[in-house]
Amino acid sequence: MADPGKMEEGLAHEENMEKKGDKLVEQQQQLQEQQQPLVKQKTKRVATLDAFRGLTIVLMILVDDAGGSYARIDHSPWNGCTLADFVMPFFLFIVGVAIALALKKIPKIKDAIKKICLRTLKLLFWGVLLQGGYSHAPNDLVYGVDMKLIRWCGILQRIALVYFIVAVIETLTTKRRPTVLEPGYSSIFTAYRWQWLGGFVAFVIYMTTTYSLYVPDWSFVVSTDSETTQYTVKCGMRGHLGPACNAVGYVDREVWGINHLYIYPVWQRLKACTHSSPSSGQIREDAPSWCRAPFEPEGLLSSILAILSGTIGIHYGHVLIHFKGHSERLKQWVSMALGLLIVAIILHFTDAIPINKQLYSFSYVCFTAGAAGIVFSAFYILIDVWGWRTPFLLLEWIGMNAMLIYVLGAQGILPAFVNGWYYKSTNNTLVFWIQKHVFNNVWKSERLGTLLYVIFAEITFYGVLSGILHKLGIYWKL
Numbered sequence: 001m002a003d004p005g006k007m008e009e010g011l012a013h014e015e016n017m018e019k020k021g022d023k024l025v026e027q028q029q030q031l032q033e034q035q036q037p038l039v040k041q042k043t044k045r046v047a048t049l050d051a052f053r054g055l056t057i058v059l060m061i062l063v064d065d066a067g068g069s070y071a072r073i074d075h076s077p078w079n080g081c082t083l084a085d086f087v088m089p090f091f092l093f094i095v096g097v098a099i100a101l102a103l104k105k106i107p108k109i110k111d112a113i114k115k116i117c118l119r120t121l122k123l124l125f126w127g128v129l130l131q132g133g134y135s136h137a138p139n140d141l142v143y144g145v146d147m148k149l150i151r152w153c154g155i156l157q158r159i160a161l162v163y164f165i166v167a168v169i170e171t172l173t174t175k176r177r178p179t180v181l182e183p184g185y186s187s188i189f190t191a192y193r194w195q196w197l198g199g200f201v202a203f204v205i206y207m208t209t210t211y212s213l214y215v216p217d218w219s220f221v222v223s224t225d226s227e228t229t230q231y232t233v234k235c236g237m238r239g240h241l242g243p244a245c246n247a248v249g250y251v252d253r254e255v256w257g258i259n260h261l262y263i264y265p266v267w268q269r270l271k272a273c274t275h276s277s278p279s280s281g282q283i284r285e286d287a288p289s290w291c292r293a294p295f296e297p298e299g300l301l302s303s304i305l306a307i308l309s310g311t312i313g314i315h316y317g318h319v320l321i322h323f324k325g326h327s328e329r330l331k332q333w334v335s336m337a338l339g340l341l342i343v344a345i346i347l348h349f350t351d352a353i354p355i356n357k358q359l360y361s362f363s364y365v366c367f368t369a370g371a372a373g374i375v376f377s378a379f380y381i382l383i384d385v386w387g388w389r390t391p392f393l394l395l396e397w398i399g400m401n402a403m404l405i406y407v408l409g410a411q412g413i414l415p416a417f418v419n420g421w422y423y424k425s426t427n428n429t430l431v432f433w434i435q436k437h438v439f440n441n442v443w444k445s446e447r448l449g450t451l452l453y454v455i456f457a458e459i460t461f462y463g464v465l466s467g468i469l470h471k472l473g474i475y476w477k478l
Helices: 004-035 047-066 083-103 109-131 155-172 187-191 193-212 247-255 300-322 326-349 362-385 390-400 402-410 413-419 430-443 446-472
Strands: 218-223 228-233
Touching: 047 083, 047 362, 047 390, 047 402, 047 446, 083 155, 083 300, 083 362, 109 155, 155 193, 155 300, 187 193, 187 300, 193 247, 193 300, 193 362, 247 300, 300 326, 300 362, 326 362, 362 390, 390 402, 390 446, 402 413, 402 446, 413 430, 430 446
Parallel strands: none
Antiparallel strands: 218 228
């Protein structure tokens, strides 16, 4: 018979070995979890980013398609700021926020630079394709552009430039900043001083060029079916901030050529240009010659200062990364937003630097960035702090597929596709029929009908479409 004491001793030894084995397996699992790359780790998504991005797309569709009926929400003809004038800087602001969050997930600088360059080229391609004159959506069922008249600048091209500069600075300075912030309100500014230096360089280039560059007289040609007329604009000055002789327009005429600029500038709605002001209308016979001239609202010099909008946006992203408490984040965001608004208001109402979207003036940068900061903070409180996501689901869904809705809705590609299926006449399509019979005739007003059509047949439709795509896990990202 076996010794009972030895049997018990053997069983105890086996039990200890099993425990040691279990501990070893557990330690190996913990080690594997720690060694997993950061890219694969899922972090809690901040819904405010998608909702804010969706709001920007919605604003663009609203002002583009209803602005003709409601001139007060369309772009300001020159100085001032309307609802439409918030769209571009809101885009750049949220691009900056997204850069801070996206690039921290890519551990290798080489991979990040490759991704930045590829995305920049995609944005440039789609920008030229959609706004260069090739697409005539949604009303004209034709395509193609005369390369002598192609427009090189546009919304996506400006976003591409700002994204490239801000993202490259963020990537190349990864090892130059501390991982943990020092105590104090200004510590986040000093930690990311290279980003602010990039914004300051853009500010200096813009201000120096705008106020010191000499703008000579210039000419342009207007061609119609019956005749060709040449006009001359008298300038010979520096630091002018009016439509005719500003340095922003002069730089674009010299760099791109006057035939490659936007031919329907909003200044045509000024009282000096039309009796229909602030709405669009026929050019007055006694209007100054520059009323008929082209002007690029997304030009080179103005896009350089737009880098500052992206810089402010990435600062909000840095706050989101480093400050984990709601109150700490909101303190940083709101205080900066209020400071920017105060600076803008002082500059504008003292006539030092008027708020001007066409010139992308410094006061315009401050005013729109401050407004973006306030709206972003308000969304953050409502959605991420209080948890009120349901009322903002349409915006959130649109924001998740922002590029797709921009192409389909804001650039009119989907309506153009529908208009391609017409009956007898190109004006007899489903889109025109819905707008006329469901909205205009029912409400006995083309103006109100247009607004309701945009809200329900466009914005609500694209929101529901985005929601369906979200449920299916379909996203289009560059």
